[in-house]
Amino acid sequence: xxxxxxxxxxxxxxxxxxxxxxxxxxxxxxxxxxxxxxxxxxxxxxxxxxxxxxxxxxxxxxxxxxxxxxxxxxxxxxxxxxxxxxxxxxxxxxxxxxxxxxxxxxxxxxxxxxxxxxxxxxxxxxxxxxxxxxxxxxxxxxxxxxxxxxxxxxxxxxxxxxxxxxxxxxxxxxxxxxxxxxxxxxxxxxxxxxxxxxxxxxxxxxxxxxxxxxxxxxxxxxxxxxxxxxxxxxxxxxxxxxxxxxxxxxxxxxxxxxxxxxxxxxxxxxxxxxxxxxxxxxxxxxxxxxxxxxxxxxxxxxxxxxxxxxxxxxxxxxxxxxxxxxxxxxxxxxxxxxxxxxxxxxxxxxxxxxxxxxxxxxxxxxxxxxxxxxxxxxxxxxxxxxxxxxxxxxxxxxxxxxxxxxxxxxxxxxxxxxxxxxxxxxxxxxxxxxxxxxxxxxxxxxxxxxxxxxxxxxxxxxxxxxxxxxxxxxxxxxxxxxxxxxxxxxxxxxxxxxxxxxxxxxxxxxxxxxxxxxxxxxxxxxxxxxxxxxxxxxxxxxxxxxxxxxxxxxxxxxxxxxxxxxxxxxxxxxxxxxxxxxxxxxxxxxxxxxxxxxxxxxxxxxxxxxxxxxxxxxxxxxxxxxxxxxxxxxxxxxxxxxxxxxxxxxxxxxxxxxxxxxxxxxxxxxxxxxxxxxxxxxxxxxxxxxxxxxxxxxxxxxxxxxxxxxxxxxxxxxxxxxxxxxxxxxxxxxxxxxx
Amino acid sequence: xxxxxxxxxxxxxxxxxxxxxxxxxxxxxxxxxxxxxxxxxxxxxxxxxxxxxxxxxxxxxxxxxxxxxxxxxxxxxxxxxxxxxxxxxxxxxxxxxxxxxxxxxxxxxxxxxxxxxxxxxxxxxxxxxxxxxxxxxxxxxxxxxxxxxxxxxxxxxxxxxxxxxxxxxxxxxxxxxxxxxxxxxxxxxxxxxxxxxxxxxxx
Numbered sequence: 001x002x003x004x005x006x007x008x009x010x011x012x013x014x015x016x017x018x019x020x021x022x023x024x025x026x027x028x029x030x031x032x033x034x035x036x037x038x039x040x041x042x043x044x045x046x047x048x049x050x051x052x053x054x055x056x057x058x059x060x061x062x063x064x065x066x067x068x069x070x071x072x073x074x075x076x077x078x079x080x081x082x083x084x085x086x087x088x089x090x091x092x093x094x095x096x097x098x099x100x101x102x103x104x105x106x107x108x109x110x111x112x113x114x115x116x117x118x119x120x121x122x123x124x125x126x127x128x129x130x131x132x133x134x135x136x137x138x139x140x141x142x143x144x145x146x147x148x149x150x151x152x153x154x155x156x157x158x159x160x161x162x163x164x165x166x167x168x169x170x171x172x173x174x175x176x177x178x179x180x181x182x183x184x185x186x187x188x189x190x191x192x193x194x195x196x197x198x199x200x201x202x203x204x205x206x207x208x209x210x211x212x213x214x215x216x217x218x219x220x221x222x223x224x225x226x227x228x229x230x231x232x233x234x235x236x237x238x239x240x241x242x243x244x245x246x247x248x249x250x251x252x253x254x255x256x257x258x259x260x261x262x263x264x265x266x267x268x269x270x271x272x273x274x275x276x277x278x279x280x281x282x283x284x285x286x287x288x289x290x291x292x293x294x295x296x297x298x299x300x301x302x303x304x305x306x307x308x309x310x311x312x313x314x315x316x317x318x319x320x321x322x323x324x325x326x327x328x329x330x331x332x333x334x335x336x337x338x339x340x341x342x343x344x345x346x347x348x349x350x351x352x353x354x355x356x357x358x359x360x361x362x363x364x365x366x367x368x369x370x371x372x373x374x375x376x377x378x379x380x381x382x383x384x385x386x387x388x389x390x391x392x393x394x395x396x397x398x399x400x401x402x403x404x405x406x407x408x409x410x411x412x413x414x415x416x417x418x419x420x421x422x423x424x425x426x427x428x429x430x431x432x433x434x435x436x437x438x439x440x441x442x443x444x445x446x447x448x449x450x451x452x453x454x455x456x457x458x459x460x461x462x463x464x465x466x467x468x469x470x471x472x473x474x475x476x477x478x479x480x481x482x483x484x485x486x487x488x489x490x491x492x493x494x495x496x497x498x499x500x501x502x503x504x505x506x507x508x509x510x511x512x513x514x515x516x517x518x519x520x521x522x523x524x525x526x527x528x529x530x531x532x533x534x535x536x537x538x539x540x541x542x543x544x545x546x547x548x549x550x551x552x553x554x555x556x557x558x559x560x561x562x563x564x565x566x567x568x569x570x571x572x573x574x575x576x577x578x579x580x581x582x583x584x585x586x587x588x589x590x591x592x593x594x595x596x597x598x599x600x601x602x603x604x605x606x607x608x609x610x611x612x613x614x615x616x617x618x619x620x621x622x623x624x625x626x627x628x629x630x631x632x633x634x635x636x637x638x639x640x641x642x643x644x645x646x647x648x649x650x651x652x653x654x655x656x657x658x659x660x661x662x663x664x665x666x667x668x669x670x671x672x673x674x675x676x677x678x679x680x681x682x683x684x685x686x687x688x689x690x691x692x693x694x695x696x697x698x699x700x701x702x703x704x705x706x707x708x709x710x711x712x713x714x715x716x717x718x719x720x721x722x723x724x725x726x727x728x729x730x731x732x733x734x735x736x737x738x739x
Numbered sequence: 740x741x742x743x744x745x746x747x748x749x750x751x752x753x754x755x756x757x758x759x760x761x762x763x764x765x766x767x768x769x770x771x772x773x774x775x776x777x778x779x780x781x782x783x784x785x786x787x788x789x790x791x792x793x794x795x796x797x798x799x800x801x802x803x804x805x806x807x808x809x810x811x812x813x814x815x816x817x818x819x820x821x822x823x824x825x826x827x828x829x830x831x832x833x834x835x836x837x838x839x840x841x842x843x844x845x846x847x848x849x850x851x852x853x854x855x856x857x858x859x860x861x862x863x864x865x866x867x868x869x870x871x872x873x874x875x876x877x878x879x880x881x882x883x884x885x886x887x888x889x890x891x892x893x894x895x896x897x898x899x900x901x902x903x904x905x906x907x908x909x910x911x912x913x914x915x916x917x918x919x920x921x922x923x924x925x926x927x928x929x930x931x932x933x934x935x936x937x938x939x940x941x942x
Contacts, residue, residue: 058781063788123788127795128839128900130788258779689775689783703778726773727785 050129052254055691057126062729064135064721066097067119069111077101080154082120082721084136088243088695089715091216091230093159095120095136098152105151106143115139118157122721124690124729135719137235139163159232161216164192168597169210169218175283176205181223182240184208188215189238197239201226205283206634206663212597224659225667227674229696243696245713245738252711253697261688262730264703269739272679273655274647276672280662281634291342299334305357307398308386312364314467316382321397332401333357346417354405359394360429362386363450363460363469365518367436374443380436380451380518384468392453395470403474404429418626422482430477432459432502432528435515439507439522446515446526457518459527476530477501489546490625495538504528505558505580508568512578520571524579533557534585540622541591548592548622555586592619639668646680681736684712690719690731699735712737742869742908747831748861749804750854751934752819755861759810766830767801792848794836800911801937802828808929816932824914825939829854831861831869833906842899846892851909856888858910869908876902914939 064082066073080098097120104112120136138159146152173184181201189196192215201223210218219230219240228240246252304326310318334356341349365380375381385393406427411419436444436457449457450469460469479500487493507514507522514524534557541550558580566574586606593601600619603612646653657675662668684701693699697714712735722728745764748756773785789795809816819826831854838847855869873884875897884891886907897903913936920933 057783059784059786061786061788127789128841259777259781261778262775263778689785723787724771726771727787728773728775729785730775 051131052692054125054129054131055689056260059126060124060689061127061130062122062124062721062723062727064120064122064723067117067121068140069116069118073099077104079152079724081723082719084120084719084721085717086231086695087716088229088713090220091159091161091232091238093136093138093232094141094156094162095138095158096154096156098154100150100152102150104153106145106153112140112143112145112153112155115141115163118155160235161230161232161238164215167192167215168212169215170212171208171210173204173208175207179204181226185219185223185240188219193236195237197233197237199226199228199240199242201228202663202667204663206281206661207283208661221659222661225662225671227670241696243713245711246698247711252700254691254693255700255702256686256688257702258704260691261686263687264701264706264708265685266706266708267683267685269680269682271650271653272643272646272676273653274643274650275652275654276641276643276676277638277654277656278662278668278672279636279638279656279658280660280668281636282664284635288344290348293340293342295338297336297338298332299336300330301333302328302330303333303357304328305399306359306388308388308394308396310387312382312385312387312393314382314384316377318387321386323397326398346413347411349411350409352405352407353403355401356404357399358402358404358429359386359388359396359399360470360472361431361452362393362395363458363471364393364453365451366460366467366469367444367446367449367457379443382467383450384466395468395472413626416626418486419623420484420486422480422484424478424480424482425476426478426480427475428477429472429474430502431471431473433457433504433517433523434459434527435523435525436518437516439509439512439514439516441516444518449518451518455519479530484623486625487540487542487546489542489544491540491542491546491548491622492624493540493542495540497534497536497538498532499534499536500530500532502528502530503533503558506560506570507579508575508577509571510569512568514579522570522579542622546622546624548620550589550591553586553588553590554584555588556582557585559583559585594619637665637668639665639672641669641672641676643676677738678715678736681738684708684733684735684737686733686735687730688733690729693717693733699733701735701737708737710737742832745830745832747864749802749828749830750858750861751816751828752826753858754812754815754819756804756812756816757861759806759808759812761804762807763803763805764830765803765805767803769799769801770796771799792844792846794838794847794850794905796837797850798834799938800834801916801935802830802911802913803916803936804934806932806934809932810930813930813932816934820915820934824936825912825941826914826936827857828911828913828936829858829908831864831908833869833908836905836907838903838905840897840899840901840903843896845894845896846890847903847905849886849889849891849905849907849909851907851911852888853886854908854910856910871905871907874904877904911936911938912941913937 065075066078077099078097079100082095082097084093084095086093099112102108106113116139118138118140119134121132122135123130123132125131136157136159138157139162141156141158141162143153143155169188171188173179180203182198183200184204185198186196189198202225216230223240227242227244229243231239231241233239307323307326308321309323310320313319334354337353339351340347362385363383364385365377366383368375368381386395386397388394408425410423412421412423414420434446434449434457436446436449436451438445448460448469450460450471451457452471458471460471461473462470481498483496484492485494504523504525504527507524509516509520509522512522514522515526517523534555537554539552540548541552543549560570560575560577560580562573563576564574566576568575568578588604588606591603593603595601595614598616598618600615600617601612602615603610605611659668659671662671686701693714695714695717699712699714700710701712702709714733715736716734718732720730720732748760749764750756771787774782775785776782786796789797836849853871855866860866860869871886871891872881873891873893874881882893884893891905916935916937918935920935922931924931
């Protein structure tokens with residue numbers, strides 16, 4: 001059959017042939033020809049179909065031999081059928097056969113149930129033109145043994161890809177690394193010990209982390225956009241090939257009519273989704289300038305605003321307010337606003353604001369001044385305050401809808417975009433401790449301190465022009481400054497968190513020149529100042545490859561150690577110190593022992609003895625230095641394909657696919673079309689004598705009885721070789737005929 | 740072929756079965772072939788691939804000799820069948836084998852020993868009547884060939900694809916067929932016996 005084709009030629013040595021074989025090896029159609037003009041790259045050749053047609057003779061001879069652990073098995077020991085299963089959708093070729101003999105018992109040898117090399121060599125053809133070739137090869141997976149005088153073992157085997165079923169990948173490729181899908185696949189396969197025969201494919205611009213995925217499932221999903229299928233032509237080579245239906249004018253790989261097949265069973269497509277939704281992300285350059293994203297969440301609920309029931313007057317009496325009771329109404333109860341500021345893909349600020357119903361605390365008692373005589377209540381005077389249903393002293397007659405919190409996160413980056421520091425401001429309603437008298441004074445002698453419901457004295461925020469003292473103010477209540485230091489391997493080596501808040505060091509209550517709170521506790525400042533109160537230093541213990549082996553957490557703050565016979569009386573304790581001093585308050589070590597991929601052991605010791613616990617999940621990982629490619633951002637995209645035909649045929653149905661390795665809507669569209677095309681195909685199950693046709697090839701299938709006359713893609717092949725009591729060697733092909 | 744019909748009595752374990760004639764010989768040839776019927780109605784056959792040098796088709800033989808009366812053979816036949824196989828049996832008849840030349844091979848294997856090499860034909864029959872022959876192609880005359888136990892060879896390898904037709908008188912190695920035999924005694928004199936043997940292979 002003369003043809004003209006444009007082709008790329010790949011030279012392959014023929015397989016060596018087996019026992020009694022002709023040594024020619026190889027399968028399928030043979031091409032002979034010459035390139036006439038190298039410039040036009042046109043090959044005019046002659047196709048020999050002798051191999052194909054040799055398996056269509058009326059009388060054919062078959063046989064197979066098995067080599068297990070480099071030794072040929074005696075034919076008499078191979079008693080059962082040989083079955084081979086290969087598919088377009090998996091690189092794995094599975095095959096099974098049966099052995100009988102005491103020497104194959106699992107008690108006598110490990111060769112029948114461990115990964116022993118095994119090869120299947122078959123002989124087939126008409127007499128005088130028999131061909132012997134290696135049909136399958138790989139390793140034993142396992143076996144099922146039936147006991148008896150002579151044990152019978154059904155051995156299940158798989159090609160070399162099966163040995164990598166448990167092989168986990170650990171790769172990270174940055175975005176825009178200049179690699180194609182083929183180059184990435186080649187690198188991964190080469191590292192696994194394979195020779196990769198993989199086309200180039202499209203440039204992959206997204207960052208890629210394999211994240212403990214298995215080798216071949218990863219390759220299949222990663223390269224789905226290229227429409228590659230995978231197979232192993234020999235022990236070490238992994239080949240990616242495009243399995244697509246060959247359209248005219250290209251000839252099909254073979255034409256099957258009723259004279260070639262025993263039966264054809266056809267199944268129409270069914271329940272094909274009418275809407276395909278494919279989601280993924282694509283890499284885009286981060287926009288210049290400041291990008292501010294705001295989100296606001298409002299919560300509505302049945303809520304009764306709390307109102308005061310009485311007002312405490314300056315003489316201590318309670319004056320009923322006779323306000324109408326608040327009813328529960330469906331109203332706004334909370335607002336959460338989030339504001340994210342981004343510049344070139346980096347978050348430069350994140351602000352969260354909370355609003356809600358609130359009424360700040362007020363003083364129940366107060367101090368008047370140095371010259372005033374002591375008040376009637378333990379030296380204090382009554383303050384004015386509104387009393388709510390629970391009797392708590394409040395500032396306002398009823399709750400107001402006010403801001404209740406604000407948190408500002410402001411990271412600092414180095415030139416490469418790595419976060420090196422972070423400032424966290426917490427604004428909320430807060431109080432500041434205030435003394436009521438000097439140490440040694442018998443009565444309160446400080447002007448304008450308020451005593452709250454908690455019997456502690458606090459600073460009044462409003463000027464003390466009235467007798468109503470507000471003990472809470474909205475503003476900066478806490479400041480956390482985090483500084484990160486990175487090691488050579490890019491992981492965070494240490495993290496220092498410094499916390500500042502309104503605080504006054506505690507002191508002794510006798511013989512010191514400072515102040516006493518209404519509770520009787522000593523405090524160094526009359527009013528608490530805003531200053532550093534805690535420093536937490538976390539030092540990471542890192543492995544060589546930058547993983548977290550453990551942490552050492554040191555906490556510093558103000559502390560005064562207790563002493564039973566201490567020189568200074570603190571009221572509730574004794575100490576040798578007259579005031580709190582800055583020192584180490586805690587030391588905690590943590591160790592992580594990874595037990596398996598989903599469990600780790602955490603050993604913590606805070607000075608009270610080590611405690612161990614098992615934790616499900618992955619052990620914590622340190623923060624890593626960012627790469628320049630973090631300036632690239634991934635934008636989610638979604639494509640939707642609607643199919644009115646399938647909706648009309650089977651009703652509406654949606655298939656949603658999250659395919660992480662697609663990098664553009666065009667790729668997603670192509671993948672969706674391919675998946676749809678395969679689902680929307682008539683499936684033919686053809687039983688016929690074996691042939692050289694393999695999954696991925698194109699068959700023109702003709703059945704005049706049913707009007708079938710179409711090209712089909714071979715997607716699966718199952719061969720069954722039965723030699724006894726009479727030979728029956730048949731292949732079951734699954735063919736897909738696109739509509 | 741000089742051995743048409745059942746002109747020469749068989750020989751079982753060296754005993755020429757002369758003196759009592761069997762009422763019938765039944766020879767069953769078993770051919771290991773499977774057939775599949777294609778969708779257009781045609782049938783294809785599937786056979787076991789022969790090993791190099793072996794005949795294209797290897798048939799396995801079963802022989803049933805049905806005696807209404809064993810007569811003088813009774814004692815010796817029973818003495819032989821009192822032991823398990825293999826029993827040597829020849830029917831003193833030629834069997835035809837086919838080989839396909841590959842252009843290089845000039846020696847081929849026979850599936851059996853040849854009876855004339857091990858036994859003297861009964862009743863004074865000439866050995867030449869049971870001699871093996873080799874022909875190259877259909878409708879040709881026998882050519883010179885050298886036979887050895889279980890093999891034969893030609894001086895020159897025939898061209899590739901040449902059909903070799905070989906006729907030999909085999910000395911089968913048999914075991915007793917797995918079937919129950921009923922002896923129907925019709926009178927006080929006759930000793931009926933049905934001998935059913937099937938071919939085995941001695942490795």
